[in-house]
Structures are given as structure tokens and as C-alpha cells.
Amino acid sequence: MxxxxxxxxxxxxxxxxxxxxxxxxxxxxxxxxxxxxxxxxxxxxxxxxxxxxxxxxxxxxxxxxxxxxxxxxxxxxxxxxxxxxxxxxxxxxxxxxxxxxxxxxxxxxxxxxxxxxxxxxxxxxxxxxxxxxxxxxxxxxxxxxxxxxxxxPRKVPLLEKIIAAAGRIGLPFNPDLNGETQEGIGMSQVTISGGKxxxxxxxxxxxxxxxxxxxxxxxxxxxxxxxxxxxxxxxxxxxxxxxxxxxxxxxxxxxxxxxxxxxxxxxxxxxxxxxxxxxxxxxxxxxxxxxxxxxxHYSPRIKFAIKERNLTFNDNARGWRLAREALKYALFGTGFLASTAVPVRIYFRTREGLETPDATISILPFLYEMVGRQRRVAKRQGITMNANVLRSExxxxxxxxxxxxxxxxxxxxxxLSTEHDRTGILAVIRKGRELMATSPLKEVTGEEIAPGARLQSDEELLDWVRNNAETTYxxxxxxxxxxxxxxxxxxxxxxxxxxxxxxxxxxxxxxxxxxxxxxxxxxxxxxxxxxxxxxxxxxxxxx
Ligand SMILES: Cc1cc2nc3c(=O)[nH]c(=O)nc-3n(C[C@H](O)[C@H](O)[C@H](O)COP(=O)(O)OP(=O)(O)OC[C@H]3O[C@@H](n4cnc5c(N)ncnc54)[C@H](O)[C@@H]3O)c2cc1C
Missing domain, CATH: 3.50.50.60 (FAD/NAD(P)-binding domain)
Structure with missing residues (x-):
């Protein structure tokens, strides 16, 4: 020694x-x-x-x-x-x-x-x-x-539809999620500067x-x-x-x-x-x-297909569009490669009587898939929502x-070992579904990929969470x-x-x-x- x-x-x-x-x-x-x-x-x-x-x-x-x-x-x-x-x-x-x-x-x-x-x-x-x-x-x-x-930056086209839909379900745009109140929908603040x-x-x-x-x-x-x-x-x-x-x-x-x-x-x-x-x-x-x-923060990933093209990152992640993004990044430090995966989030209360939000959904304007152990942006267009109970017990x-x-x-x-966490996560999943079913998002929303529209009861959804959720690290x-x-x-x-x-x-x-x-x-x-x-x-x- x-x-x-x-x-x-x-x-x-x-x-x-x-x-x-x-x-x-x-x-x-x-x-x-x-x-x-x-x-x-x-x-x-x-x-x-x-x-x-x-x-x-x-x-x-x-x-x-x-x-x-x-x-x-x-x-x-x-x-x-x-x-x-x-x-x-x-x-x-x-x-x-x-x-x-x-x-x-x-x-x-x-x-x-x-x-x-x-x-x-x-x-x-x-x-x-x-x-x-x-x-x-x-x-x-x-x-x-x-x-x-x-x-x-508010650059991905789908984000404008998400922000408008959130406004309609009582979650107005919040310009500073680290400000006076966390409630609403807001752009993520990030530890990124000059594309780095x-x-x-x-x-x-x-x-x-x-x-x-x-x-x-x-x-x-x-x-x-x-x-x-x-x-x-x-x-x-x-x-x-x-x-x-x-x-x-x-x-x-x-x-x-x-x-x-x-x-x-x-x-x-x-x-x-x-x-x-x-x-x-x-x-x-x-x-x-x-x-x-x-x-x-236990986090089920809610996934929906998006029907219209060029609204999500999925279209930018391959072929000449990816080459364009790489060039944009190399020249200006901007674009898809310079962004967080989670550009926008909503914070909300899952029930009456709460003073502040108790739940969040982080919105990834793309679908990803696992190829072996690697996460890849999927070919299919869609949206992923990471659902969290904020102060899980x-x-x-x-x-x-x-x-x-x-x-x-x-x-x-x-x-999920407390009632608080189980009821909380169910409310967050249902809020994600509500958001996707609200105009102007509804018009471009396709199939519910996960959990899948056929799962509706509390038990079905909790079972799906147990078998599929990841952490939010x-x-x-x-x-x-x-x-x-x-x-x-x-x-x-x-x-x-x-x-x-x-x-x-x-x-x-x-x-x-x-x-x-x-x-x-x-x-x-x-x-x-x-x-x-x-x-x-x-x-x-x-x-
Ligand atoms: C994939 C991922 C995504 C995340 N996304 C976000 C996000 O977007 N926003 C956010 O706010 N948080 C995010 N987090 C969480 C956040 O980054 C962590 O909570 C935070 O960095 C923890 O800081 P820490 O100082 O506790 O530990 P760490 O930052 O993990 O630091 C611990 C350090 O100690 C070193 N170390 C450990 N053991 C030893 C040892 N025995 N000898 C010497 N060195 C040792 C480790 O190598 C490491 O460098 C994410 C985390 C992960 C992993």
C-alpha cells in the first residue's frame, strides 16, 4: 500500500x-x-x-x-x-x-x-x-x-399542439417552472449552453x-x-x-x-x-x-402514435434529415442533437384539496425502442410521456x-408499496390520456401504444405499471x-x-x-x- x-x-x-x-x-x-x-x-x-x-x-x-x-x-x-x-x-x-x-x-x-x-x-x-x-x-x-x-427552444411543431391542449385542460403555459409556481405546462430549463x-x-x-x-x-x-x-x-x-x-x-x-x-x-x-x-x-x-x-420516482412510459408526419423527433432521426441535424449541430450548436429529450413538462394536482402539484408528466416528442440494450429513436412517429408522482412515499x-x-x-x-403512490400513478396515467384526447392534439393522435386503450381498470393499469415502469433515475x-x-x-x-x-x-x-x-x-x-x-x-x- x-x-x-x-x-x-x-x-x-x-x-x-x-x-x-x-x-x-x-x-x-x-x-x-x-x-x-x-x-x-x-x-x-x-x-x-x-x-x-x-x-x-x-x-x-x-x-x-x-x-x-x-x-x-x-x-x-x-x-x-x-x-x-x-x-x-x-x-x-x-x-x-x-x-x-x-x-x-x-x-x-x-x-x-x-x-x-x-x-x-x-x-x-x-x-x-x-x-x-x-x-x-x-x-x-x-x-x-x-x-x-x-x-x-419551442422548436418541435408538436410542442405547440401539446401546449394548446394543456391550456384546455386547465394547465396554462408557465414561463418559469422554477418560479413562483410550478403548476402548468412549461418548457424545460436545461443545463445546456451553446449546444453543450x-x-x-x-x-x-x-x-x-x-x-x-x-x-x-x-x-x-x-x-x-x-x-x-x-x-x-x-x-x-x-x-x-x-x-x-x-x-x-x-x-x-x-x-x-x-x-x-x-x-x-x-x-x-x-x-x-x-x-x-x-x-x-x-x-x-x-x-x-x-x-x-x-x-x-417510479415512471411508467405512456406512448401514443402521432398520425401526421414531421411533428416529432422521429422523422429527424434518420436519413438526410439526420445528416441535416448533424450539420446544424456542427455549425450552430442547435437542433435535435443539442436538445434535451424532455423539452416540455406539465405539473398538476391529481386531486382537490392539494395546495401545490403532486404529479408531473415529462413529454418526449418522439418514440424510442430498445435494440438489444441500446435505446434508439423509433421509425414510427409518436410521443412518450414519463409519468411521475412527485413526492412518492x-x-x-x-x-x-x-x-x-x-x-x-x-x-x-x-x-407502489403505499396507497398514495398507487392512486397517484393511476391519476397521472389518466391525465396523460386526457391530454392526448384534447384538441388540437387529439386531431393528430393515433393509437395508444402503451398502456393500450384496452387497459382501463385500476388493477389492469397497476399491473401494467408493475411490469413495465422504469425509474426516472x-x-x-x-x-x-x-x-x-x-x-x-x-x-x-x-x-x-x-x-x-x-x-x-x-x-x-x-x-x-x-x-x-x-x-x-x-x-x-x-x-x-x-x-x-x-x-x-x-x-x-x-x-
Ligand atoms: C440517466 C439519468 C438521467 C437523469 N436525468 C436528470 C435530469 O434530466 N435532470 C435532473 O435534475 N436529474 C437527472 N438525473 C438525476 C441527477 O443527475 C442525480 O440525482 C444527481 O446527479 C445526483 O448527484 P450526486 O452528487 O448525488 O451523485 P452523482 O452525480 O452520481 O455522483 C457520484 C460520483 O461519485 C463517484 N463515486 C461513487 N462511488 C465512488 C467511490 N467509491 N470512489 C470514488 N468515486 C466514487 C461516481 O463515479 C460519481 O462520479 C438523471 C440521472 C441519470 C442517471
Missing amino acids: TDNAAYDYIVVGAGSAGAVVASRLSESGAYRVLLLEAGTKGSNHFWARVPVGTSKMIDDPAVNWCYKSEPDEGSGGRRIDVPRGKMMGGSSSINGMVYMRGQAQDYDHWAQLGNRGWSFQDVLPIFRRMERYDGGSDKLRGRNGLLRVTDT RQSTAVCYLDPVRGRPNLIIEQGAMAEALILEGKRCVGVRYSVNGVARQARAAREVIVCGGSINSPKLLELSGIGQGALLRSRGITPVHELPGVGENLRD STGSIHIKSADPAEPPAIRFNF HPVGTCKMGSDPLAVVDSELRVHGIEGLRVADASIMPTLTSGNTNAPAIMIGEKCAEMVLATATARKAAA
Whole structure:
């Protein structure tokens, strides 16, 4: 084992949150920061730059952990794909690039659970500071941050029909889905600028690669935390099979994401004692919540054929039209290749009495099909709708299967295990059908491909969901923040009972946010860095 030099801080994982933490902690130049990233590829990876590359990377083990869930009742016994970015920028380098903060109520709920400093009023200044966006109100939106956020252009002809139909079912156009209200139909805001993906690697790390106090190791897989008693003092990791270790004089911040952060804690002896022993690991610190509280947005894909030609992306994805799109992209950085797959979304309430939306449909103006393991834009013209209950309540778990760091953990989603999630998803499917049956969309709508018009009853539809839904790739909550017996970190993201150790990524979210999880994960990275630096300043003042 090679002993590396000591650092002030070690950050594990250069993803949405970790890249931000490392960038901010190294900003002043006062601290030496080591950033360990298991993936080998950087932001110059071709498909990570071109927005359409998401579909190429979604099952590419060169840049993706390509996990799979365990079969369970909610998935009809299937193993569901759980893609996670494994490269600089983490999942922000392979994701769908939709930028959605969620609702003010999401964060207020975290604060109500006892997490001081996490109400919407607390986190709003962080969101404003981190983003660079031209639209919306000055009160709510940030203009000068490091993360470039833009509006998706309203270019696909079908979108105008979708927007008009949504208006007729009481969902008017909302110019800023991250603004005062989330309700209505709106163009997706995206982390795309100049036709290129804006991952945290691009926005937070590439510009500061020259900092002498920020040491980045790619292809460095953290295998265990080094604990001396109840203090974390470093990380054991491997590069190309060679074991190494590094020591942190101040803190280790684990940012491995919702799957790998609890896994690393468990491999280090932090978690449920009996489970760890059964996997051959000596428990160091009993923390029963590690790996529990897994939440995600379960998502059936509703599909309809579109009868009229040239309304969807499907027509642009082959032959001379694809060549034209490639040229458009090469010359101007625009067109189909420069777009998110989800240009427009609706947010709505599934029942009376709710104050804010509890459901969303993300609309892909095309059909896709699976060719082997690859997703391809289909020949047939159509529309795909990803249906989500926003704050779904089903919880599952992630636990190691063995003491081998290379073995993927067992991911159990337990989807549809609450009445709330079952009735919610039925309402979302029916809203999707209602939208497609409304003018002027109705006139171009063809056959309902999935679930299929013959499935009407609650049981038929739930059965279809169980057997066909995927996730929306938003696992959260497995190292949840709080003060109850299942909380893993406190409101400053310090691991309960262990000194010198924090977790900062999507795993700390106690509950799901109302929408996609990249923006919240980046905010968590920003807030963590702020708290770590405040601790350092306080210690200095006290010394
Ligand atoms: C296919 C896909 C599409 C998505 N679409 C969207 C979208 O459109 N909009 C949106 O907001 N969200 C989207 N998401 C979700 C969003 O990207 C994630 O919630 C967010 O990126 C999570 O950030 P994180 O910091 O928690 O983890 P990640 O960004 O996944 O970062 C974890 C990092 O840690 C590294 N790592 C893990 N374990 C180790 C280890 N042991 N040693 C060293 N390094 C390690 C990983 O390689 C990775 O780089 C999508 C996700 C996926 C996968």
C-alpha cells in the first residue's frame, strides 16, 4: 500500500455534489483538497458534451455504474436499470439535463422534520448564487452563478399542439417552472449552453484545473474510510488495482451518490451491526439508517402514435434529415442533437384539496425502442410521456451483498408499496390520456401504444405499471439527514457519531423533491462546502 501525502480535505466522488464541494473548498487556496473519482473519463468525452449523448451513455459501463435493482413485487419481479454516472461530473455528465429545483414546500418540509437551515428561504440564496439563468424574476433566479441554465427552444411543431391542449385542460403555459409556481405546462430549463452539456465537471472543475491545491485523481475507487476510533482520518482507495491511502487532517466528505455513499459507509463498518457482520465486516459504529429510506420516482412510459408526419423527433432521426441535424449541430450548436429529450413538462394536482402539484408528466416528442440494450429513436412517429408522482412515499433500501468493494449492492425499491403512490400513478396515467384526447392534439393522435386503450381498470393499469415502469433515475435518501433514529447525517451533513466525516449528495435528502434531482444535489454540494468552511473558520477563531 502506498502512503500518499496528507490533505486538509478528501472528497470522494466528483459528481453533481462532489465536484462542487471540491471546487469550493479549494477556492481560497488555503486548503489542500484531494478529489477521488472512480470514473476514468472527463468532460471532454464526446457523448458527454453533445446533449443527445444521454441515450448513448445510459447503458455504457465506460461512464456508468449500470446498476440493476433486485426483483420485487412493485417491479413485477423484474430487475430495473439503475444508471449512475461514473466519470467527472458524475450523473450530471450523463443525465437528461433538465434543471428543476422542486417546490418551496419540499425544503420547508425538510426544515419541519427538524433540519435547521434547509427551509426554502434558507436554500433560495444558494440556488440563486449557483445558477446563471436569463429568465424569471430577479427575486427568485440567479444571474451570475457558475452553472449555466437555459430555456429549451419551442422548436418541435408538436410542442405547440401539446401546449394548446394543456391550456384546455386547465394547465396554462408557465414561463418559469422554477418560479413562483410550478403548476402548468412549461418548457424545460436545461443545463445546456451553446449546444453543450453543462455538467458540474464543466462548470465547477474545468475552469479551476490549474489550482495547485486541488488534486484530482481519476480512476480512483474509494474502498473504505480510515477510522481511528470514532474519527474518520482518511480514505483507502485503489487505482488500477493498486491500493493507496490518503489522510485528511480536517474532514472527509463522501459524495458518492445515493447508491455508493451508503455502500462506502457499510464497507467501512458504519451501518446496521447485524447486517455488516453477516457480510463479514466488523461493525465500528451502529447506524441503522445507512442504506434505508431509498426513494425514487417510479415512471411508467405512456406512448401514443402521432398520425401526421414531421411533428416529432422521429422523422429527424434518420436519413438526410439526420445528416441535416448533424450539420446544424456542427455549425450552430442547435437542433435535435443539442436538445434535451424532455423539452416540455406539465405539473398538476391529481386531486382537490392539494395546495401545490403532486404529479408531473415529462413529454418526449418522439418514440424510442430498445435494440438489444441500446435505446434508439423509433421509425414510427409518436410521443412518450414519463409519468411521475412527485413526492412518492414508497421506501426501499440499498445494502452491500459482501465485503467486496467491487460487488454491486442490493437495490430494493419496493415501488407502489403505499396507497398514495398507487392512486397517484393511476391519476397521472389518466391525465396523460386526457391530454392526448384534447384538441388540437387529439386531431393528430393515433393509437395508444402503451398502456393500450384496452387497459382501463385500476388493477389492469397497476399491473401494467408493475411490469413495465422504469425509474426516472432519481434515487435519494439512503443517508438521510435528520435527528430521528434512522437519520445518518445531521443538518450540517455530519455523520452521526463519527467525527471528521460528512456525506453530501442526493443520499442526504430525507424525502424526494418535486422534480429532477440534479439541481438539488448541486445545491447540497454548495451548502455543504459553506458549512465545512464555516467550521474551519470557527475552529481558527477558537484556536
Ligand atoms: C440517466 C439519468 C438521467 C437523469 N436525468 C436528470 C435530469 O434530466 N435532470 C435532473 O435534475 N436529474 C437527472 N438525473 C438525476 C441527477 O443527475 C442525480 O440525482 C444527481 O446527479 C445526483 O448527484 P450526486 O452528487 O448525488 O451523485 P452523482 O452525480 O452520481 O455522483 C457520484 C460520483 O461519485 C463517484 N463515486 C461513487 N462511488 C465512488 C467511490 N467509491 N470512489 C470514488 N468515486 C466514487 C461516481 O463515479 C460519481 O462520479 C438523471 C440521472 C441519470 C442517471
